[in-house]
Amino acid sequence: MNFDPNAPLLQVNDMHVEFRTRDGVARAVTGVNLILRPGETLAVLGESGCGKSVTAQAIMGILDTPPAHVTKGEVLYRGVDLLKLPEDERRQVRANRIAMIFQDALSALNPVYSVGYQIGELFRTHRGLSRQEAKRRAVDLLDQVRIPDAKNRVDDYPHQFSGGMRQRVMIAMALALDPDVLIADEPTTALDVTVQAQIMGLLAEVQRERNMGLVLITHDMGVVADVADTIAVMYAGKVVEYAPVYDIYAHPAHPYTKALLESIPRLDFKGRGLNVIRGLPPALTDVPRGCPFHPRCAYARDVCRQDPPPPAYQIAPRRIASCHFIREVLGV
Amino acid sequence: MSDLNAVSAVEAPGPAPTGPRHGGSPAKPRSLAGDAWLDLRSSKIFWVAVVLVAVILLMAVWPSLFTSADPRDCVLANKNAGAASGAPFGFDFQGCNVYAKTIYGARDSLIVGLFATLLAGVIGLLFGLTAGYYGGWLDAVLSRFIDVVLGVPFLLAAIVLANRFSTDPDATNIVPVILTLGLLGWTTSARVMRSAVISAKGQDYVAAARMLGASPSRQMFRHILPNSIGPFLVVLTILLGINIASESTLSYLGVGLKGDAISWGIAIAEAGPYIRTTAAPLIWPSVFLAVTVLAFIMLGDAIRDAFDPKLR
Amino acid sequence: MFRYIVRRLLQMVLTFFGATFLVYALMFANQDDPYQALVGERPLSESQRIALNAQYHLDDPFLVQYWHYVRGLLTGDLGTSLTQRRPISEMLAEAWPITIKLALLAVLIAAVIAVSAGVLSGIRRGGVFDNVTLVITLIVLAMPVVVLAPVAQVVFGVQLGWFPVTVTRDAGLWDLLLPALVLGTLVIATELRVTRSSVAENMRADYVRTARAKGLTNKRVIGAHVLRNSLIPVITLIGVDIGALMSGAIITEGVFNIPGVGFNLFRGIRAEDGPLVVGFVSVLVIVFLVINLIVDLLYAALDPRIRYE
Ligand SMILES: Nc1ncnc2c1ncn2[C@@H]1O[C@H](COP(=O)(O)OP(=O)(O)O)[C@@H](O)[C@H]1O
Ligand code: SF4
Ligand SMILES: [Mg+2]
Numbered sequence: 001m002n003f004d005p006n007a008p009l010l011q012v013n014d015m016h017v018e019f020r021t022r023d024g025v026a027r028a029v030t031g032v033n034l035i036l037r038p039g040e041t042l043a044v045l046g047e048s049g050c051g052k053s054v055t056a057q058a059i060m061g062i063l064d065t066p067p068a069h070v071t072k073g074e075v076l077y078r079g080v081d082l083l084k085l086p087e088d089e090r091r092q093v094r095a096n097r098i099a100m101i102f103q104d105a106l107s108a109l110n111p112v113y114s115v116g117y118q119i120g121e122l123f124r125t126h127r128g129l130s131r132q133e134a135k136r137r138a139v140d141l142l143d144q145v146r147i148p149d150a151k152n153r154v155d156d157y158p159h160q161f162s163g164g165m166r167q168r169v170m171i172a173m174a175l176a177l178d179p180d181v182l183i184a185d186e187p188t189t190a191l192d193v194t195v196q197a198q199i200m201g202l203l204a205e206v207q208r209e210r211n212m213g214l215v216l217i218t219h220d221m222g223v224v225a226d227v228a229d230t231i232a233v234m235y236a237g238k239v240v241e242y243a244p245v246y247d248i249y250a251h252p253a254h255p256y257t258k259a260l261l262e263s264i265p266r267l268d269f270k271g272r273g274l275n276v277i278r279g280l281p282p283a284l285t286d287v288p289r290g291c292p293f294h295p296r297c298a299y300a301r302d303v304c305r306q307d308p309p310p311p312a313y314q315i316a317p318r319r320i321a322s323c324h325f326i327r328e329v330l331g332v
Numbered sequence: 333m334s335d336l337n338a339v340s341a342v343e344a345p346g347p348a349p350t351g352p353r354h355g356g357s358p359a360k361p362r363s364l365a366g367d368a369w370l371d372l373r374s375s376k377i378f379w380v381a382v383v384l385v386a387v388i389l390l391m392a393v394w395p396s397l398f399t400s401a402d403p404r405d406c407v408l409a410n411k412n413a414g415a416a417s418g419a420p421f422g423f424d425f426q427g428c429n430v431y432a433k434t435i436y437g438a439r440d441s442l443i444v445g446l447f448a449t450l451l452a453g454v455i456g457l458l459f460g461l462t463a464g465y466y467g468g469w470l471d472a473v474l475s476r477f478i479d480v481v482l483g484v485p486f487l488l489a490a491i492v493l494a495n496r497f498s499t500d501p502d503a504t505n506i507v508p509v510i511l512t513l514g515l516l517g518w519t520t521s522a523r524v525m526r527s528a529v530i531s532a533k534g535q536d537y538v539a540a541a542r543m544l545g546a547s548p549s550r551q552m553f554r555h556i557l558p559n560s561i562g563p564f565l566v567v568l569t570i571l572l573g574i575n576i577a578s579e580s581t582l583s584y585l586g587v588g589l590k591g592d593a594i595s596w597g598i599a600i601a602e603a604g605p606y607i608r609t610t611a612a613p614l615i616w617p618s619v620f621l622a623v624t625v626l627a628f629i630m631l632g633d634a635i636r637d638a639f640d641p642k643l644r
Numbered sequence: 645m646f647r648y649i650v651r652r653l654l655q656m657v658l659t660f661f662g663a664t665f666l667v668y669a670l671m672f673a674n675q676d677d678p679y680q681a682l683v684g685e686r687p688l689s690e691s692q693r694i695a696l697n698a699q700y701h702l703d704d705p706f707l708v709q710y711w712h713y714v715r716g717l718l719t720g721d722l723g724t725s726l727t728q729r730r731p732i733s734e735m736l737a738e739a740w741p742i743t744i745k746l747a748l749l750a751v752l753i754a755a756v757i758a759v760s761a762g763v764l765s766g767i768r769r770g771g772v773f774d775n776v777t778l779v780i781t782l783i784v785l786a787m788p789v790v791v792l793a794p795v796a797q798v799v800f801g802v803q804l805g806w807f808p809v810t811v812t813r814d815a816g817l818w819d820l821l822l823p824a825l826v827l828g829t830l831v832i833a834t835e836l837r838v839t840r841s842s843v844a845e846n847m848r849a850d851y852v853r854t855a856r857a858k859g860l861t862n863k864r865v866i867g868a869h870v871l872r873n874s875l876i877p878v879i880t881l882i883g884v885d886i887g888a889l890m891s892g893a894i895i896t897e898g899v900f901n902i903p904g905v906g907f908n909l910f911r912g913i914r915a916e917d918g919p920l921v922v923g924f925v926s927v928l929v930i931v932f933l934v935i936n937l938i939v940d941l942l943y944a945a946l947d948p949r950i951r952y953e
Contacts, residue, residue: 062856091860095857095858096859102850102854107850110854110873112873112946112947159948159949476658476662480662483929483936484663484666484929484932485929486891487890488890488891489667489670492671495671495681577786577790581790581891585898586914597790601790607797611798611803614795621788622791629782
């Protein structure tokens with residue numbers, strides 16, 4: 001594979017994914033663009049059901065086809081379109097170049113194999129190491145993600161670990177082959193608040209050490225402020241705003257982003273009622289015409305009910321939003 | 333035998349989930365039963381099963397519609413003779429009309445099957461309701477008892493029990509066979525009922541009824557039962573097929589129907605020693621028996637699939 | 645694991661007494677004349693009565709009778725057959741080898757076919773192969789052994805002549821193949837269906853997605869991850885299957901004249917040989933319980949969640 005070291009680490013161009021089911025076609029992702037550089041943390045933000053996980057799994061190439069079909073777009077890793085690679089070469093990219101961790105580590109780990117086996121499996125299948133050598137490497141990795149007593153715990157099974165420790169195992173597994181992109185799909189959603197902070201800290205640390213690109217998927221705006229460099233806000237299968245983290249917090253350009261920000265509980269606004277976005281995201285089989293956000297949007301006008309917003313309006317270098325009334329939202 | 337096994341193949345259907353089904357649009361909720369019926373209507377297996385069951389029932393109720401011959405009118409001169417008019421399947425070693433005997437075989441089989449299933453159903457219902465509703469130590473004791481009954485392979489217990497019940501060597505033995513199959517065949521239905529009740533019990537409307545002071549029996553029969561009955565009936569439908577097979581097996585062994593009774597199992601057993609001369613007296617009752625069992629198992633299978641959204 | 649084993653052993657002891665009591669009670673409880681029940685319609689002489697009493701203690705209180713019966717079972721003293729006039733334990737010892745050969749062959753055939761076909765249809769649920777398999781299993785499931793065994797004998801033994809029609813004591817594997825196929829067919833449909841739904845369920849499990857994300861080959865994802873999990877419920881099914889095989893063996897061995905345990909029981913039932921029936925049935929019940937215990941331990945060995953509970 002001819003990877004171009006000067007090309008962006010990971011770039012997603014105009015990706016479309018649909019699910020063809022008996023109940024109709026669900027267009028889960030309709031034109032997502034992302035870009036990730038080494039050492040950068042890109043947070044993908046949005047309410048649940050907006051297509052974050054589907055995007056991530058399409059990048060990894062682990063969606064089940066059928067029912068999922070990637071109908072359009074490119075996933076460029078160092079300039080090579082992964083979607084055009086034969087399955088065998090694409091498989092080599094997984095875990096070696098791009099690794100992924102999932103929300104619920106208990107169900108994401110195989111219940112009948114020890115964690116050492118599941119980590120070691122990577123070394124054995126991709127690197128051809130012996131069972132013993134693979135296990136030794138697994139112990140090292142467990143040590144690196146700071147699982148106490150790694151030597152003895154390597155033979156334990158997933159259900160014998162606590163939630164936080166299990167997520168550490170997942171992280172160890174993802175780091176095994178030294179990938180340069182890590183996709184973390186809601187890595188802390190299933191955990192207690194205190195454990196959440198530890199896991200986020202660990203992720204930030206390993207990212208810094210290895211200069212990895214990190215795609216951090218979450219529906220919790222509170223989590224990303226400290227760790228993200230860039231934020232992509234998704235709504236109904238599209239990226240509606242894409243900007244450096246500072247700009248997003250200081251001047252959101254899309255009504256949805258603004259509403260998300262206002263829904264974060266904040267200490268300095270104690271006493272003021274929490275502003276939760278009313279209504280639910282649309283069912284993907286039945287997206288409203290015009291702007292999909294209009295039934296819930298405070299800025300909506302007639303044109304929003306008729307015409308979809310321009311897909312990507314460049315506000316500033318590295319700042320994009322998609323809305324009829326960006327200026328009004330920005331307050332300029 | 334395949335029989336007991338088939339019950340476990342039912343993969344005990346879970347109780348009907350409430351709430352809208354996944355994937356369906358929330359705008360127009362349909363009831364689960366309505367959905368299941370829509371599904372059933374388009375299921376080929378269901379319709380094949382319905383037609384087969386209808387024909388078999390007709391055969392049992394009104395055999396003279398299918399044949400004018402008398403199955404008990406056997407002429408030794410016809411021994412092992414081939415097909416003739418009115419006797420398309422030929423004659424057996426006693427000179428009996430195989431076609432007529434096979435047609436008439438449906439009645440006793442069905443009677444035994446129906447009543448044994450009814451008996452098993454009543455026992456299973458009471459057992460399952462009690463264990464599921466009261467829980468605790470009563471449930472533990474009842475469940476252990478089920479384990480003990482399942483600790484004896486079905487046919488082995490049936491052989492011993494059938495022997496017990498058949499006291500009069502000249503009788504047709506219909507009642508003993510019904511008792512045997514009914515008293516041994518209720519375990520699966522009890523288990524299914526029990527788990528259906530346990531999950532129905534947790535639901536809001538039952539809690540509400542309890543809070544309003546409904547008596548246990550009222551709660552069970554008015555609120556829990558109607559919502560747990562679906563999977564239970566599926567099991568009974570399949571059990572009906574299994575009981576018909578078991579009747580034949582017992583009759584084949586000589587501890588089932590006897591004397592005057594006409595049974596596919598007896599016919600198969602009697603034809604065994606003569607297979608080198610003529611196979612028809614063995615083949616035809618076998619075909620009818622297999623198709624009858626198949627019809628009921630198919631019926632239960634189709635209903636179960638329609639009710640189980642997980643399998644879509 | 646230790647606690648699990650202890651608990652299962654205790655349960656097994658309980659079930660043992662429950663099941664043997666059930667068999668004994670089914671046979672003897674509340675009989676007007678238990679001696680007559682043992683010998684069926686045969687006339688019963690006074691000396692026979694005395695002999696039967698020595699074995700079954702039928703004049704004692706019921707629980708004492710049961711106690712004697714259990715002691716006999718555990719010490720291998722099963723009484724004497726009325727028709728063969730030989731110790732029942734001796735007949736059993738003679739009959740076991742061929743029955744075990746037959747059963748192993750049947751289980752092997754069934755497992756190989758059921759697991760491979762079940763995995764194939766589970767992976768592509770709703771596909772052509774899956775639908776065809778479902779219809780076939782439905783038909784097989786509905787096939788009572790009283791149909792299967794005689795019809796197979798007529799078609800493949802008598803008419804096509806592919807297999808021997810009957811089997812002798814020192815039969816080779818080939819001679820046993822047809823009856824083993826018949827027996828295997830009795831459990832194949834259930835095993836296949838459980839494999840299928842278990843595989844289909846596991847294919848959707850999160851850990852399969854993880855395995856894919858690890859860049860494993862499809863072969864490894866299914867062979868190492870899906871299969872290992874899917875086989876757990878299939879293994880537990882073997883316990884139930886043994887019961888079906890025992891029942892099936894009575895008819896199958898009877899039909900093919902295989903001089904095994906089932907055949908002896910088959911003859912005993914038809915000849916109303918009460919002592920033989922009670923003895924054989926009791927031993928089969930014990931074998932059934934022991935195999936179920938082994939299966940449960942195997943289950944724990946396969947599933948760490950049970951092993952370490
Ligand atoms: N297996 C599937 N079958 C049908 N639709 C699916 C499937 N998986 C996901 N979808 C659709 O894709 C949408 C986006 O899902 P997902 O990416 O998981 O959301 P999230 O942003 O919460 O991660 C869902 O709303 C759903 O409609
Ligand atoms: S396009 Fe209209 S409805 Fe959509 S977000 Fe902008 S203002 Fe709101
Ligand atoms: Mg998600």
